[in-house]
Amino acid sequence: MMENVIEVRDLTKIFDKTIKAVDQISFEIKQGEIYGLLGPNGAGKTTTISMLATILKPTNGSARVCGHDIIKDCDKVRRCIGIVFQDPSLDDRLTGKENLDFHARMYGLKRDVRKKRIDEVLAIVDLTEPANRLVETYSGGMKRRLEIARGLMHYPQVLFLDEPTLGLDPQSRRAIWTHIERLNKEEDVTIMLLTHYLEEADHLCDRIAIIDHGQIVASNDPKALKNELGGDIIQLKPTDDNLIENLLGPFKGLEWVRNVTHIDGTFNLVVDHGEKRIPKVLEIAKNAGVDIFSVGLNKPTLDDVFLYHTGRRIRDERGDKAVMFKTMMRARARRRG
Amino acid sequence: MLAEGGKKMNFEAIYVIWLRELKRYTRARSNIIGSLAQNFFWLAIFGFGLGASVMIPGLDNYIIFLAPGIVGMTLLFSSIFSGIGVVWDKQFGFLKEILVAPVPRSSIMLGKTLGGATTSTFQAFIMLLLAGLIGVPIFANPMGIGIAVVIMFITACAFVALGVAIASTMRDPHGFQLIMNFIVMPLFLLSGAFFPVTNLPGWLQVLVLFDPLTYCVDGLRNTVIGVSAFPLTITISVLIGFMIATLLLGSILFRKTEI
Numbered sequence: 097m098m099e100n101v102i103e104v105r106d107l108t109k110i111f112d113k114t115i116k117a118v119d120q121i122s123f124e125i126k127q128g129e130i131y132g133l134l135g136p137n138g139a140g141k142t143t144t145i146s147m148l149a150t151i152l153k154p155t156n157g158s159a160r161v162c163g164h165d166i167i168k169d170c171d172k173v174r175r176c177i178g179i180v181f182q183d184p185s186l187d188d189r190l191t192g193k194e195n196l197d198f199h200a201r202m203y204g205l206k207r208d209v210r211k212k213r214i215d216e217v218l219a220i221v222d223l224t225e226p227a228n229r230l231v232e233t234y235s236g237g238m239k240r241r242l243e244i245a246r247g248l249m250h251y252p253q254v255l256f257l258d259e260p261t262l263g264l265d266p267q268s269r270r271a272i273w274t275h276i277e278r279l280n281k282e283e284d285v286t287i288m289l290l291t292h293y294l295e296e297a298d299h300l301c302d303r304i305a306i307i308d309h310g311q312i313v314a315s316n317d318p319k320a321l322k323n324e325l326g327g328d329i330i331q332l333k334p335t336d337d338n339l340i341e342n343l344l345g346p347f348k349g350l351e352w353v354r355n356v357t358h359i360d361g362t363f364n365l366v367v368d369h370g371e372k373r374i375p376k377v378l379e380i381a382k383n384a385g386v387d388i389f390s391v392g393l394n395k396p397t398l399d400d401v402f403l404y405h406t407g408r409r410i411r412d413e414r415g416d417k418a419v420m421f422k423t424m425m426r427a428r429a430r431r432r433g
Numbered sequence: 434m435l436a437e438g439g440k441k442m443n444f445e446a447i448y449v450i451w452l453r454e455l456k457r458y459t460r461a462r463s464n465i466i467g468s469l470a471q472n473f474f475w476l477a478i479f480g481f482g483l484g485a486s487v488m489i490p491g492l493d494n495y496i497i498f499l500a501p502g503i504v505g506m507t508l509l510f511s512s513i514f515s516g517i518g519v520v521w522d523k524q525f526g527f528l529k530e531i532l533v534a535p536v537p538r539s540s541i542m543l544g545k546t547l548g549g550a551t552t553s554t555f556q557a558f559i560m561l562l563l564a565g566l567i568g569v570p571i572f573a574n575p576m577g578i579g580i581a582v583v584i585m586f587i588t589a590c591a592f593v594a595l596g597v598a599i600a601s602t603m604r605d606p607h608g609f610q611l612i613m614n615f616i617v618m619p620l621f622l623l624s625g626a627f628f629p630v631t632n633l634p635g636w637l638q639v640l641v642l643f644d645p646l647t648y649c650v651d652g653l654r655n656t657v658i659g660v661s662a663f664p665l666t667i668t669i670s671v672l673i674g675f676m677i678a679t680l681l682l683g684s685i686l687f688r689k690t691e692i
Binding site: 149150151171174175179184185186187188189192194197198199201202203204222230246261 | 442443445446448449453454457460461525527530531532533534535536656692
């Protein structure tokens with residue numbers, strides 16, 4: 097099934113008439129996909145899902161979620177989406193189960209469905225055992241998992257996850273990834289993931305849109321995005337440096353080799369799907385009579401992709417933080433004034 | 434937040450928000466005991482202290498006069514702070530969870546108001562029982578106790594709604610002290626909790642008559658100890674009017690609150 101669960105057309109949000117938080121973005125998310133919105137803090141990710149979740153009114157443009165217009169049918173949109181906010185949003189004086197029960201009743205789940213569903217979602221995120229403990233006793237990772245479970249309670253078609261692993265230790269992060277993959281498959285829920293962690297987007301997402309300054313600068317599946325940069329680099333080090341020239345001939349002209357260079361005793365081949373080419377490359381080298389000392393494979397990372405499209409590294413966030421701070425202060429001043 | 438979802442009341446949502454207030458209340462034992470103890474000290478020390486030299490016409494004892502005032506004070510404090518609790522939900526993020534649900538804001542407001550009013554009325558009722566413990570004849574008129582509880586509940590609804598209204602205009606809990614000094618304390622001091630509201634100097638009389646808590650305290654005196662400045666029909670009418678006004682104000686402001 098290739099139906100679009102989310103369709104966004106020229107969606108724009110301008111704060112205070114001047115700050116373009118989201119600038120005419122358009123994209124589609126298909127049923128069953130894990131779609132990632134990757135960008136630094138302040139890029140407009142949260143503003144985008146706030147509009148899709150009908151929390152914020154767009155300045156311009158339109159979007160449909162599960163076939164419902166986000167402006168005209170906001171109640172229907174809310175029923176078909178689950179959302180895990182970036183900041184915690186649990187009542188920690190209630191137990192895990194009570195938080196879920198609260199949610200279920202707010203979304204009008206009938207009694208028998210409610211009971212069954214609470215047990216189901218608790219099992220999905222491995223929280224069955226501590227379910228009757230007060231949330232204030234939970235660890236950060238457990239709270240996050242409970243929020244994910246809560247987002248799933250009312251059988252949403254699409255689940256929004258806003259930085260689901262922000263501030264978690266690597267082990268909890270891995271656990272959350274596993275849960276996200278599992279619920280995507282087992283619950284067949286479409287997921288829109290917002291993150292500024294490259295590994296996270298790379299690991300989880302079927303497709304990624306890179307967002308910067310409110311605009312989508314590139315969008316594709318992670319592999320294709322990386323391949324657009326020119327492919328993988330296989331690095332060969334011959335045992336004898338002097339024989340390196342002998343490799344040029346056999347590799348030049350092969351249709352799957354995009355480029356051949358050599359510097360400082362290292363022979364570089366630019367190819368697609370580097371890992372699959374290594375055996376062949378070694379065979380060719382052997383036939384050319386060159387003894388190979390070591391082989392390396394360099395794959396471009398999403399960080400390289402980000403750098404390529406924006407001219408910055410994603411981790412270099414100082415500029416964006418300053419912008420975000422300014423935006424926030426202005427918004428505050430406006431509310432107070 | 435965008436326009437309301439269906440305008441219809443969502444009773445399940447009202448119930449679960451009410452239930453949450455009750456659960457949070459019963460789990461904060463130290464809060465309950467702490468505030469009861471404080472109010473009890475007010476009653477005992479002011480009651481016996483001032484009582485040694487102050488006489489209220491028609492009553493044996495000043496503490497009998499003071500007790501309904503302290504019950505009113507308990508009600509005021511716990512309801513207004515229960516309403517302002519919305520700002521803590523904002524701070525800790527739970528308000529997002531509530532506001533993104535497909536539930537009309539008016540139902541959320543109503544659940545919150547009924548929940549806060551239930552716990553506050555309970556708290557004030559315990560205070561009344563404590564007053565009975567130190568000799569205030571609270572059971573002289575059992576019918577009166579029933580009406581007193583109704584008066585307490587109406588007043589509590591009004592002040593919870595007022596608290597929600599105030600909280601809706603706050604971004605974080607920093608304004609707490611300001612509200613305490615400029616809203617809660619004046620409401621309390623001008624309510625006639627300590628003194629009879631008749632024969633006051635003109636300017637004070639006017640302020641006292643504009644304080645809704647005056648009518649709550651007077652209504653409680655009327656029903657529990659049989660002393661009052663206004664007829665019961667007037668006190669109850671004024672309180673219901675005040676409740677409707679604060680509910681409207683609270684609903685309007687709460688609808689506009691942003692997360």
